[in-house]
Amino acid sequence: MLKNLVIVESPAKAKTIEGFLGKDFVVKSSYGHVRDLNKNQLSVDIENGFVPQYEVSPDKKKLITELKKLAKEAEIVWLASDEDREGEAISWHLYEALGLTDAKTRRIVFHEITKTAIQKAIENPRQIDHNLVSAQQARRVLDRLVGYELSPLLWKKVKPSLSAGRVQSVAVRLIVEREEEIKQFNSTSAFRVTAVFNFEQDGQNYQLQAELPERFEKESAAHDFLEQCVEAAYTISNIEKKPARKSPAPPFTTSTLQQEASRKLGFSVANTMRVAQQLYESGKITYMRTDSVNLSDTAINMAKDAITETYGAKYLKTRKYSTKTKGAQEAHEAIRPTYLNQSEVKGSSDEKRLYELIWKRTIASQMADAQLEKTLVTIDISTNKKHFSAKGEVVLFDGFLKVYMEGTDDENGEESNNLLPPIKTGQQLDLKEMTAQERFTRHPARYSEAALVKKMEELGIGRPSTYAPTISTVQKRGYVVKEDRDGFVRKYKVISLKKDKISEKTASENTGYEKSKLFPTDIGILVNKFLCQYFDGIIDYNFTANVEKEFDEIAEGQKKWNQMISEFYGPFHRKIDDTTENAGKFSGEKLLGQDPESGKNIFVKVGRYGPMVQLGDTESEEKPKFAGLRKDQSMESITLEQALDLFSFPRMLGTYEDKEMTVAIGRFGPYVKHDSKFYSLQKTDDPADIEAERAIELIEAKREKDQKSIIKEFDKAPDLKVLDGRYGPYIVYKKKNYKIPKGTDPESLDLDACLKIVENPDNAPKKRFARKKSAK
DNA sequence: CAGTGAGCGAGCTTCCGCTTGACTT
Numbered sequence: 049m050l051k052n053l054v055i056v057e058s059p060a061k062a063k064t065i066e067g068f069l070g071k072d073f074v075v076k077s078s079y080g081h082v083r084d085l086n087k088n089q090l091s092v093d094i095e096n097g098f099v100p101q102y103e104v105s106p107d108k109k110k111l112i113t114e115l116k117k118l119a120k121e122a123e124i125v126w127l128a129s130d131e132d133r134e135g136e137a138i139s140w141h142l143y144e145a146l147g148l149t150d151a152k153t154r155r156i157v158f159h160e161i162t163k164t165a166i167q168k169a170i171e172n173p174r175q176i177d178h179n180l181v182s183a184q185q186a187r188r189v190l191d192r193l194v195g196y197e198l199s200p201l202l203w204k205k206v207k208p209s210l211s212a213g214r215v216q217s218v219a220v221r222l223i224v225e226r227e228e229e230i231k232q233f234n235s236t237s238a239f240r241v242t243a244v245f246n247f248e249q250d251g252q253n254y255q256l257q258a259e260l261p262e263r264f265e266k267e268s269a270a271h272d273f274l275e276q277c278v279e280a281a282y283t284i285s286n287i288e289k290k291p292a293r294k295s296p297a298p299p300f301t302t303s304t305l306q307q308e309a310s311r312k313l314g315f316s317v318a319n320t321m322r323v324a325q326q327l328y329e330s331g332k333i334t335y336m337r338t339d340s341v342n343l344s345d346t347a348i349n350m351a352k353d354a355i356t357e358t359y360g361a362k363y364l365k366t367r368k369y370s371t372k373t374k375g376a377q378e379a380h381e382a383i384r385p386t387y388l389n390q391s392e393v394k395g396s397s398d399e400k401r402l403y404e405l406i407w408k409r410t411i412a413s414q415m416a417d418a419q420l421e422k423t424l425v426t427i428d429i430s431t432n433k434k435h436f437s438a439k440g441e442v443v444l445f446d447g448f449l450k451v452y453m454e455g456t457d458d459e460n461g462e463e464s465n466n467l468l469p470p471i472k473t474g475q476q477l478d479l480k481e482m483t484a485q486e487r488f489t490r491h492p493a494r495y496s497e498a499a500l501v502k503k504m505e506e507l508g509i510g511r512p513s514t515y516a517p518t519i520s521t522v523q524k525r526g527y528v529v530k531e532d533r534d535g536f537v538r539k540y541k542v543i544s545l546k547k548d549k550i551s552e553k554t555a556s557e558n559t560g561y562e563k564s565k566l567f568p569t570d571i572g573i574l575v576n577k578f579l580c581q582y583f584d585g586i587i588d589y590n591f592t593a594n595v596e597k598e599f600d601e602i603a604e605g606q607k608k609w610n611q612m613i614s615e616f617y618g619p620f621h622r623k624i625d626d627t628t629e630n631a632g633k634f635s636g637e638k639l640l641g642q643d644p645e646s647g648k649n650i651f652v653k654v655g656r657y658g659p660m661v662q663l664g665d666t667e668s669e670e671k672p673k674f675a676g677l678r679k680d681q682s683m684e685s686i687t688l689e690q691a692l693d694l695f696s697f698p699r700m701l702g703t704y705e706d707k708e709m710t711v712a713i714g715r716f717g718p719y720v721k722h723d724s725k726f727y728s729l730q731k732t733d734d735p736a737d738i739e740a741e742r743a744i745e746l747i748e749a750k751r752e753k754d755q756k757s758i759i760k761e762f763d764k765a766p767d768l769k770v771l772d773g774r775y776g777p778y779i780v781y782k783k784k785n786y787k788i789p790k791g792t793d794p795e796s797l798d799l800d801a802c803l804k805i806v807e808n809p810d811n812a813p814k815k816r817f818a819r820k821k822s823a824k
Numbered sequence: 825c826a827g828t829g830a831g832c833g834a835g836c837t838t839c840c841g842c843t844t845g846a847c848t849t
Contacts, residue, residue, distance in 0.1 A: 057843065080843025087838085107844095134842055188840075195839020202838085209837045216839085325844085337842090339837055521839095657830060673829060714829035726829060757826080771826080778826090778849060785826090785849040 049580040050074055053122035055115065055142060057129050060329050061161060068163040069170075074122075076115060078129065079185055082108045083141040085188070090196050092189055094617070098610045100189055104145055112145050119146045127176070128169070131157035132377035133603070137184035140176050150175065160344035160381050161334070169764075185605040189613055190214070190595060194586060197624050198579075205627070205634045206578055207571065207654055211525055214595075215510045215518055217579055219585045220527045223495055224568040224576040233491035237540070239264040239270035239484040243436055245282060245427070245477035246471075254469035256477065258427055258436035263487075267541060270484035271552075273432070274545045281430040282477040292420040292441075296412040296448040298341040299382035302512035303505045305336070308409070310498035311455035313401050316530075316564070317497040317516045324383070324400045331386055332393050333406055337512040339505075341369040343410070345354060347381070350388035350415040357449060374508035375596050384410040393528035408452040416449035423468055427477065429571040440468030457499055479545070482576035493567040497530065509592045526658070527572030535561030570659045570683040574636045582627045586620075641688040643695075650691050652683050659683050661691040678713060693736055702740035709743050713736050722747055762799045770794050770802065781806045 052073040054061050059077040066075040083102040085091035091101045104112050119125050125148055127139035139155055142148070154173035158165045191214055198212035207419050241260040246253065264270040300308070305324065309315040315323070343351070348366050355364045371378060385407050393403045421444055427436035445590065495503070501515045508519055522528045539556045568576070573751035595616075601607040637653035643663055651662045657676060664672035675694040677686065698712035698721070707723040718735035720727040720743045727736055727746045759777055760770040768781045770788075777794035779786045779802055786806050788794055797805075 059844075078843080079845090081841070084841090085839090130842085138842065184841095191840045193839085197838095199838035203836095211838045213839045215841095329844090511841060513843080518840090655831075660831090678828090712829080717829060721828065721829080728827095750825085754826095780826095780849090787849070 049123075050118060050121040051123050052126060053115075053118050053124070054126040054128050057135065057138060058335070059249055060331070061335070064161050064331070065166055068166050069727065072736060074118065076118065078115075078138060078142060079108070079111065079139055081105065081134070081141065082112060082145055084325065085192055087279055090192065092192055098189055098613045098617070100185060100192075101528050102141070102144075110694045116146050119148060124152055126173070127153060127155045127172070128157070130379035131159065132379040133180055133184045133187065133599070135379055136177055136180040137188075140178070140181045143176060144675065159340075159342070159379065159611070161344070162344060162346050165344070177603075179605045180603045182609040183599040186602055186609040186612055187595075187599055189609075190616065193613070193617060193620070197621065198586070199466070199499060201624060201627060202578070203576060206575055207656060207658070209525075210571070210575060211521070212575070212579060212586075214586065214592060215504075215514065216521050216525075216527075217576075218507070218509050218521050218589065218592070219500060219504060219518055220568070220572050221576050221580070221587050222500065223522075223528055223566050224573050226492060226495060227568050230491045230494065234713075235488045236265075237486050238265050239267065239541075239543070240487045241270065241273065241482065241484045243482040244480040245561075246480050247471075247475055247477045249470060249475070254471075255480070256425075256438055256469055256471065257466065258425070258438040260434060260632075261437055262434070264484065267486070267543075271543055271550070273434070274482060274484055274543055274550055276431050277479070277482060277545055278548050278550070280432065282436070282479060283428045283430075284425060284471055284473055284475040284477065285428040285435070286426040287471065287473055288424045288426075290422045290424075292422050294418040294420065294447075294449070294685065296415060296417075296452070297409065297454040299343055299384055299410050300406060301339050301373070301382060302337050303339070303342060303373075303501050305383055305406070306501050306515065307498040308455060309402060309455075310496060311457070311570045311616070312405060313398075315398075315402070317501060317519055319398070320402065321516045322401045323396075326395070326399055327393070327403055332390075332395075332403060333386060334382070334384050334398075335380045336383055338378075338383060339371065339373055339376040339512055340378040340380055341371055341382045342378065343369075343384060343413075344381055345386065347384055351411055354388045354391075355411060355415055359415070360659050363415050363447060363450065363613070366414050369413070373505060374593065409454075412448040412452035414444070415451060418443060418447040418449045419445040425468065425471065426683060438468065440466055442467065457468065457493065457496075464651075469494070475700060484543040486542070488538070488540070488559070494562060494567065496565055501568060507592065508596060509589075522572070525571075526569055527575060528566050529569055530566055531562070532564060533560075533562045537557050570636070570677075571654060572673075573684075574634065574654055577636070578634045581817060582631065583623065636683060638683065638745075640686070643692065652677070652686055654683070654689065658705040661686070661694050663695055679717060697735070701738070701743050704740070704744050704747065709747075710727075711738055720746055760797060760802075761793050762802075765799055765803075768799070768802055770797055779805060 054065065054069070054073055054075040055078050056065060056075065057078055057080055059079065062075040062077040066073065069075065082104060084105050085100055086103055093101065095101045127142055129138040131134040143153060155176050156169040156173050158169040195211070195213040199210065202210040202212055240263050243258050245256045245258065247256065264273065294818065306317045306320050309320040310317070321336065324333065327333045328336050352364060352366060383406060385403065388410065391407050393400060421442045423440040425438040427438065427663065429435065497519050500519065504510045504515065523530060535558050535649065537556050538559050539554050542555055543551065543552050585591060598612050602609045602612060635653040637651050640650045640652055642648065643650055648664045653662060655674065659677040660674050660734065661677065662672050662674055664670060666672060673695060676682070681690060688728060694713070698710040701709040701711055701720070703709065704722060709722045711718065711720050711722055713735060716728065718729040727750050729738065729746065733742065757772045758769060759772055762768060768779065770777060770779055777788055779788060788805060
């Protein structure tokens with residue numbers, strides 16, 4: 049007989065807790081939400097108070113059957129999902145789906161996974177908070193209405209299969225607007241003057257680096273200044289020392305972990321989460337999807353012991369951090385090692401590195417401030433009223449810096465705080481060299497994945513569990529691409545003063561190189577424009593913040609959830625109807641010019657399959673010609689000449705083995721077609737000037753490669769082959785692919801065995817695989 | 825790192841937030 053059934057959200061958590069609770073308790077996991085709206089329809093009854101129609105999620109059917117059985121046997125069912133809006137809703141959905149009663153149900157919550165915290169929770173049960181559940185329901189219904197009414201409008205007006213939503217559309221907007229800012233940005237330059245001095249003290253030679261605090265906008269002004277410095281004398285006129293201190297950063301949340309792993313380890317957001325999940329599942333760290341910077345008392349005590357033992361008591365300073373993040377719900381602890389006395393773990397190299405980062409950050413957060421001394425040195429110039437200054441920084445006590453220093457996204461790392469040589473006021477200096485170098489202002493930085501997460505968190509948009517999936521969604525929809533882009537060479541002027549002589553030269557630097565940054569695509573820009581034009585309220589940066597206030601009122605019991613939804617939906621839906629009716633196709637059409645041969649207009653626009661060029665007017669009697677843009681082209685930058693090139697495909701290359709070869713550009717890039725087979729061009733091949741010889745090379749290379757992947761083929765059945773593909777061996781039959789059952793050696797298959805496999809419906813190709821997982 | 829290669833006829837696409845596996849063609 050089962051006494052107690054406890055249900056938590058995560059299986060790893062279930063395992064840990066079961067150990068704390070003893071034999072009278074069985075602990076199971078719900079694996080997150082168990083019921084949701086059906087994804088193939090709106091599932092909200094708009095006419096009747098917006099009542100949502102929930103169903104057990106398809107992948108949870110088995111689980112619910114199992115939990116139902118256990119719940120029936122149990123005396124008491126403890127619903128122990130997280131203490132936040134979603135967690136409360138999960139408990140309620142479990143209550144409904146399992147057919148529980150108030151009498152045998154207890155709702156409990158805990159923020160840390162310790163024996164005392166859980167025992168305390170068991171001693172303080174409560175009932176489900178239906179106001180909080182209503183707030184979640186409002187959130188769920190609002191997101192569904194916005195997403196499922198806006199997306200179909202995009203299919204009609206822009207392009208099929210697109211999507212829009214409260215979170216993803218703002219993410220895209222951030223990236224599009226940043227790109228616009230960058231385009232608008234005018235880089236200006238100014239001359240920065242630096243100097244290196246020599247001096248002697250107690251028979252030793254030293255060097256001192258200094259900088260002129262002001263900059264010269266004009267080259268002539270910089271030149272004049274250096275001119276005045278010819279034969280000048282330099283004296284240290286003042287030394288000012290100031291104490292300073294630095295404090296450690298708070299422990300990791302999901303967002304700050306993603307940022308630091310990106311800066312320090314070069315991890316993508318998705319990789320950080322995958323590795324963190326592995327560490328969590330093997331019990332090495334606490335939960336990785338959290339917005340809290342809080343550490344449990346147990347954790348702080350462990351940190352105390354570890355710091356005292358390794359670094360000594362004077363390095364210890366325990367702290368409680370509080371969250372400043374908008375909309376934080378703090379259902380979990382901060383991300384920290386489970387055992388703080390373990391500074392390293394076993395595992396893959398990624399796991400080791402991420403763990404080390406988490407360990408250092410957590411330990412440092414409980415360590416003493418660093419004590420610094422900052423020095424500002426002023427240097428007089430005998431021939432000029434301006435002064436040079438030199439800055440220095442000395443660490444008097446390293447404190448937490450012994451372990452960890454937070455990274456920055458700031459790319460302007462020019463000013464370094466050096467260690468200064470021994471100096472005193474009145475010291476005479478000899479100029480070794482003075483240079484005035486032209487420096488350029490930088491445009492705002494493009495977003496990296498992690499920087500975008502940081503911005504979204506600041507705006508209160510999205511949750512720890514959705515940051516990584518959102519980034520993958522906007523890329524999957526083709527709104528955004530993550531890319532490296534080449535920089536360009538820029539010339540700059542340098543004027544030097546050395547040995548009382550002035551010289552000038554022009555040097556060059558590589559600038560503007562971008563690594564793994566997010567760029568908007570033509571589609572992203574167009575969809576953003578559409579949404580800004582017709583639905584500015586939804587993609588307003590404050591939209592989420594505003595509705596969150598109302599969700600809070602619902603949670604407090606001050607507002608009815610469907611009242612709130614109704615107030616939103618009325619105007620929103622009218623706008624949808626109005627736009628459906630009155631807005632035309634939103635294709636971003638732009639006239640590029642005329643075809644010199646026919647005189648017809650050439651346009652660039654977004655078509656059903658993406659950006660394309662069009663030869664001839666849409667309304668003209670003769671059907672216009674279309675050609676898709678190449679991957680490296682954009683609607684904004686394409687020229688008439690490039691457009692004309694696109695219409696030159698398919699182009700005849702000649703014949704090979706008595707069959708024609710043509711080159712064309714398809715969905716997946718340029719290809720050669722020969723004997724109704726396709727051969728992709730390499731990146732280095734230019735489709736505009738590829739010739740027959742090279743095409744034959746490509747054909748031969750592909751044939752050889754295909755040959756290698758053949759495991760078996762049969763003379764009697766030319767349309768059946770056993771091939772070795774990306775997921776291992778498979779059978780191709782009449783152009784369709786079939787999987788080979790587990791435990792079957794592909795080498796051993798004969799024709800009959802193959803046909804048997806092909807005829808078995810279990811091995812038939814799936815309709816379409818809905819890929820949920822992120823693109824890397 | 826296998827294969828994909830349209831353009832008007834048919835049916836489908838889509839949201840956000842919780843959570844892990846199973847393992848595609």
